[in-house]
Amino acid sequence: MPLTGGQRARARRSNLITPFQVMALLSRARELEAQGRSIVHMEIGEPDFNTPQPIIDAGIRALQAGKTHYTPAVGLAELREAIAQHYRDTHGVTLDPRRVLITPGASGALQLILGLLVDPGSEVVMADPGYPCNRNFVYLYEGVPVSVPVGPEHGYQLSAELLETCWSDKTSCVLIASPSNPTGTLVSQDVLRGLLRVVRAHGAALVVDEIYHGLTYAESPQTALAQGEDLFVINSFSKYFGMTGWRLGWLVAPQDCVEPLDTLAQNLFLAAPTPAQYAALAAFHPHTLEILAHRRDEFRKRRDFLLPALRQIGFEIPVEPQGAFYLYADCSRFTEDSFVFAHELLEQAGVAITPGIDFGRHRAAQHVRFSYTTSIEQLEQGVERIARFAGVA
Amino acid sequence: MPLTGGQRARARRSNLITPFQVMALLSRARELEAQGRSIVHMEIGEPDFNTPQPIIDAGIRALQAGKTHYTPAVGLAELREAIAQHYRDTHGVTLDPRRVLITPGASGALQLILGLLVDPGSEVVMADPGYPCNRNFVYLYEGVPVSVPVGPEHGYQLSAELLETCWSDKTSCVLIASPSNPTGTLVSQDVLRGLLRVVRAHGAALVVDEIYHGLTYAESPQTALAQGEDLFVINSFSKYFGMTGWRLGWLVAPQDCVEPLDTLAQNLFLAAPTPAQYAALAAFHPHTLEILAHRRDEFRKRRDFLLPALRQIGFEIPVEPQGAFYLYADCSRFTEDSFVFAHELLEQAGVAITPGIDFGRHRAAQHVRFSYTTSIEQLEQGVERIARFAGVA
Numbered sequence: 098m099p100l101t102g103g104q105r106a107r108a109r110r111s112n113l114i115t116p117f118q119v120m121a122l123l124s125r126a127r128e129l130e131a132q133g134r135s136i137v138h139m140e141i142g143e144p145d146f147n148t149p150q151p152i153i154d155a156g157i158r159a160l161q162a163g164k165t166h167y168t169p170a171v172g173l174a175e176l177r178e179a180i181a182q183h184y185r186d187t188h189g190v191t192l193d194p195r196r197v198l199i200t201p202g203a204s205g206a207l208q209l210i211l212g213l214l215v216d217p218g219s220e221v222v223m224a225d226p227g228y229p230c231n232r233n234f235v236y237l238y239e240g241v242p243v244s245v246p247v248g249p250e251h252g253y254q255l256s257a258e259l260l261e262t263c264w265s266d267k268t269s270c271v272l273i274a275s276p277s278n279p280t281g282t283l284v285s286q287d288v289l290r291g292l293l294r295v296v297r298a299h300g301a302a303l304v305v306d307e308i309y310h311g312l313t314y315a316e317s318p319q320t321a322l323a324q325g326e327d328l329f330v331i332n333s334f335s336k337y338f339g340m341t342g343w344r345l346g347w348l349v350a351p352q353d354c355v356e357p358l359d360t361l362a363q364n365l366f367l368a369a370p371t372p373a374q375y376a377a378l379a380a381f382h383p384h385t386l387e388i389l390a391h392r393r394d395e396f397r398k399r400r401d402f403l404l405p406a407l408r409q410i411g412f413e414i415p416v417e418p419q420g421a422f423y424l425y426a427d428c429s430r431f432t433e434d435s436f437v438f439a440h441e442l443l444e445q446a447g448v449a450i451t452p453g454i455d456f457g458r459h460r461a462a463q464h465v466r467f468s469y470t471t472s473i474e475q476l477e478q479g480v481e482r483i484a485r486f487a488g489v490a
Numbered sequence: 491m492p493l494t495g496g497q498r499a500r501a502r503r504s505n506l507i508t509p510f511q512v513m514a515l516l517s518r519a520r521e522l523e524a525q526g527r528s529i530v531h532m533e534i535g536e537p538d539f540n541t542p543q544p545i546i547d548a549g550i551r552a553l554q555a556g557k558t559h560y561t562p563a564v565g566l567a568e569l570r571e572a573i574a575q576h577y578r579d580t581h582g583v584t585l586d587p588r589r590v591l592i593t594p595g596a597s598g599a600l601q602l603i604l605g606l607l608v609d610p611g612s613e614v615v616m617a618d619p620g621y622p623c624n625r626n627f628v629y630l631y632e633g634v635p636v637s638v639p640v641g642p643e644h645g646y647q648l649s650a651e652l653l654e655t656c657w658s659d660k661t662s663c664v665l666i667a668s669p670s671n672p673t674g675t676l677v678s679q680d681v682l683r684g685l686l687r688v689v690r691a692h693g694a695a696l697v698v699d700e701i702y703h704g705l706t707y708a709e710s711p712q713t714a715l716a717q718g719e720d721l722f723v724i725n726s727f728s729k730y731f732g733m734t735g736w737r738l739g740w741l742v743a744p745q746d747c748v749e750p751l752d753t754l755a756q757n758l759f760l761a762a763p764t765p766a767q768y769a770a771l772a773a774f775h776p777h778t779l780e781i782l783a784h785r786r787d788e789f790r791k792r793r794d795f796l797l798p799a800l801r802q803i804g805f806e807i808p809v810e811p812q813g814a815f816y817l818y819a820d821c822s823r824f825t826e827d828s829f830v831f832a833h834e835l836l837e838q839a840g841v842a843i844t845p846g847i848d849f850g851r852h853r854a855a856q857h858v859r860f861s862y863t864t865s866i867e868q869l870e871q872g873v874e875r876i877a878r879f880a881g882v883a
Binding site: 107108109110111114115116117120143147148153156157160161163164165166167168201202204205208212213214215216217219229230233234237238239269339340341342343344354357359360361363364365366367368369370371372373 | 500501502503504507508509510513536540541546549550553554556557558559560561594595597598601605606607608609610612622623626627630631632662732733734735736737747750752753754756757758759760761762763764765766
């Protein structure tokens, strides 16, 4: 039988869109666990908490009431209003709810926005290190990800100056994340204004990923929406609201982009999951927000334990991460190859972490990412094992 | 403030991917209803039944048990096995469960498969009339949809002969649907074998949309999977299993495509919704299947009422639709423009239907689609109004 649907027919993008190294690590970790080994998981980008009970209860009520049909492609009107209200309450930003589109996860939001903005050959500027799916979404649309190396001197974020160095007449879009994955650093309002100045001058678009908003441990950062109505903001119920498995996110778009985004949504996924949308209506209730504030405190405690502990072992973390649940650490004191380091740490010491290569190329072999999505007790155990492995305990 | 993220930055595909005309019609219908008008809805492509109670109950149990985290990108192993088992039980087809990938709706499945197969400029052959999102997914990836006019003489389906007439060295993929939306017709195993012969000879891929499987009213059609392990089959929990709003579908892929599809899924949507996946585990239980068989009987009754009633009014439906919940009718006895006809029927008679233009270009102005996703009583009401409107009552 001749080969069909196989090697010969495969699109070029499928060679560009690569699997995450951490997936192989995670599956090896599961294998070791199945053999009876104890593994400390510091590789996982998902909160260990279940969805808050009021949200679960709202989901159950929706199912009991038979809310199982499609919603409009842009989402439930009540939920779009609740999100707009949330921006008003939390950030003092007033927003037309019609600019809010509900999506299947932040992934759905990114897919819509880049689908609207990226032509084949379009360049999309982003920080390296950064969230790995970002460049892959650009490949999806035959665009060109322009990864700009950023280090501690830039707080691991883009700046107006860096943008100017890589701008071309094909640049269509700039993508930033605040707080960032993997570095946990923020984009200040000053830097944001600088970025917007450049983007506006060129008639391009700025996309701001705020999916870790809420999970910050000093002052609460302002949303980029405060800077104008001409940028795109992506957010999600996954991380702060603890709804990862429900697959629910949102975007806020400039008014004139809402209609074409709606059309794309109708075609790409019809609508976000209905039970999740009804459940999320409970996400902004005072009782839920209380639970979430408590969880944030817990994440802060974990960061405040893990950051000095890793530094003491000899990892360099020059910029204090202010949000998300990640520490991005220079491990060059211990290794010349963080990929090998991560694998040896797992095999020999039973600690799973993510090698830098998953976040880009810039000094990737010198970096690893630690997640604090597990209990303080587990983190203590992990730190002890890492110290012993590194020969400093 | 300069325009950003707006007109200037918009990708070419966003001009190609057009909104469905039926959306405007639906929203006008809702407006009229808000004004107190009675509207018979024969435009909607969603079963009027809620999700069967055993599936809802399983979803509630999953939420109560805190099943709110990500699943693997390819879906829950138990659900992949249950689907493989379903093919064994229903079709006698044995299937490695690892070839089954769980997706966010059939949309997610189509997106993955075309993402793997379609390069810019690749041609994807499909029937006209056909499901409108199909050509738009091809535009998404900068491919070229090749719409082949099919009429009653072909049972509104592609054939080996038709394929040969439009094949080019850029053809990467052929997309068929059985039963088809909008025509409700099937692809026979003979025709399927012919299509596969052509596709295999050219080393291309065949994608078979079986999302209306289960909703057929004569003998149960065989799955295309019986024809070999080298084709792609798309299915969904939406239509037959009544889970539209949950956004859950699946695909079956050739073994060598599973890994790259998994990588695409990790990047595009991380995973399908978790509560939906647990709920769907109850979809194959005997009690659920009983409920679904009863619903299918109800759909058959509706078809058996609507088909002769529309023919009697003067609509031509030359090929008896054998599945789905649609009748695709030639309305040229009443109009030269089915789009105008649909709008006048709504405004003057209070019946909403879908104009042919949503399904392609081939004789689109002479056709409309009637859905029987509403009760017999409503259909009777609709038929009476249409007859009066058409001047034959």
